[in-house]
Amino acid sequence: MSTLALWRLFHRPGRSSTSGHTSALAIIAFAAATAIFLTVLGGVHGFVWRASADHTFGCMLNETVCQPGTLDVWRHRVDSPTDPASDASGYVMLAGFACTLLVVPFAALAGSAARLAASRRDARLAALRLAGATTGQVVRLTALDAAGQALVGSFIGVLGYCALMPLIMLLRFQNERFTFEQLWVGIPVLAATVAGVAVLALVSSLMTLRRVAITPLGVTSRVAGPLPSARRAVMFVLAMLVAVIIFKNPAMLARFGLGGVMLYAVVIGFVLLCFALFNLIGSWVVTARAKSKVRRPKDAATMIAMRRILDNPKRAWRNVSGIALAVFIAGITSICGFLGSAASAGSPNDPSTMFLRDIGTGGLLTLVFAAVLAAVSSGVMQAGSVYDQVNEYRMLVLEGTDVKTLNRARFIEVLTPLNVVVIVGGGCSMLLMAPLFALAMAQPATLLSFLGGLALCYALVAVGAFASNRVATNLNLTDYRADD
């Protein structure tokens, strides 16, 4: 039997199962990731459109390739102090920085979607192996599943991008609204995005399968794995220390002969390094907190939640990693809130005032995108874990565990790591920004912006938890045919 025939056998209409539900979750995640990616890309395209004489990326980088006649008009605009075009390249640079910050939450969501697409099929694949399917067939079947879901999800995401466009067109940057032409990334980019998401899903599913060897006897039983090492934390603390020292004494860099541009590059580089390292220490921080709480849990729900975290700290971290990174971004962009409020004092048409105000809007927008990416990621992971643990839930309910306790256990499983990483993530980003913007950091607008970001993250996680509780409510935990 060919792999395609096997795939069709498992996807006959009218069959609803746990793997069907997780497929739907994976499709939602792929769709959200694609829609947000294209929307952000559309924004960057808009800024490039505005920063280029003939509205192309090539012309922005190299004036010799610009369309004839466009360059003179553009130069005239750039020379005019009242024209926002004078700051256009600054907008492109900041949009690029925002995109870089969004890469990690985006990768977290795409990764969780791909994992969902490839996982929870262990039993089915083991049964297939037992029935005589080759490893190659099983791998191809899983890859086909993941790629199929990615394709469906990314097509829905493209529709989502089109649906979001009118909302983005309401935003004002450089004192004008975006037009469809500015936000439209073009058919080739859309096709490349859809293909890219499918390839990402394929690669990720193959990597997941490599870790889970599907033998005819199924997967290995669950035993305690090694917990993350503290070396990661030491690396992170060292990087933070060096960054804070450098940010406090920028003159030090000047002594090394670094120019202004390099100075900015180093600062941005360190922010991104700490951001990346934060992703590395996440599971260690989560483990440390769960270990301290499991010594004397206050109730059964806490005990179950902490043990689940310690069972797989990486999974626990993945549930909240997007939010944690969004909080980190909230810390970085909180300064934008201050800049935005400072701009309100100046003339609304003055390009520098406009630039500051737009940084405020852009920072907020970056945070919203990061938070939405993170919330979808967290919600999808939580709902996925409900399906993952359906048999355990069933047993616990049979033995007299009330559903409220199970829901609470799942919520604590997300909330405990979230609280820890919010404190660590928020604290670290504020610590990094403090030497750079010492005065602004204590301003009410900055703190309000930061606290608003935190509130947004918690609210979105609560939405994810609510969604997973709805999923749990819809599970048939007791009313099913007994195995007589």
Place this chain on the structure above:
Amino acid sequence: MTMTQQSPCPAPAAQSVQPRLRQSNQWSPILGAHDLVMDYTATSVPGTPIGRHMLALDHVDFALGEGETVAVMGPSGSGKSTLLHALAGIIRPTAGTVTFRGVDIGTMSDADRTKLRRNAFGFVFQSGQLLPELPAVENIALPMMLDGMPYRAATDMAMLWLERMGLKALATHRPGEMSGGQMQRIAIARALAVKPAVVFADEPTGALDQATGREVMGMLMAAAHDNGAAVVVVTHDPNVAAFCSRTVTMRDGRLCQPASRPDANVEFEPMGAA
């Protein structure tokens, strides 16, 4: 060992004349079922008339005395586990009543039935009932904690049970690090730790070899006996049924052969004597 009689069951119409179990003026059942019907088709498709097809429970009467041990035997698909689930208040039967200490559990809310299962019943299944993330001691402590006992007190009690089961050394081990027999002994300790009135065991030795199965059954019966708990065991295995004081047989959803087993091993060695 004599097998339970395999005679055909009486027709449904004759169910009303099923022999009553150990009826006497003094004997009152702790758990009773009257005229139980379970029709999964009617449950999943409301409006479907009952009885046009095979019923999982077909007008079943059942009674269990305080501290009594009963084996429910029968071929696959005969309705044994459905009966156990109905008796334990896990599923609501399509018709009929289940009473525990005189209270109709069908009239209880879901929350009350959940509480009843937690406090008055214990469960031992074939496998997979222990939480894989929890070490043995916490798996046993869990039902006590669910009932509000503090962690320290619950784990102290769980340690006593582990000692009783001869598994103290495995206190911090997780189920994935234990053998099937060890896991079943932990499951028994967990079921009995809350001092239940009734223990429901569904194929408790189904995943074990015969020697380990006997050992596990011996422990289950001894621990239940020491706690004064009644036991309902669903099994295919006559060796397992031999541990019970009474065996009933199910076929096609009907309880057809109640039989007393005066020769059953109702006296047990004290725990830990082995």
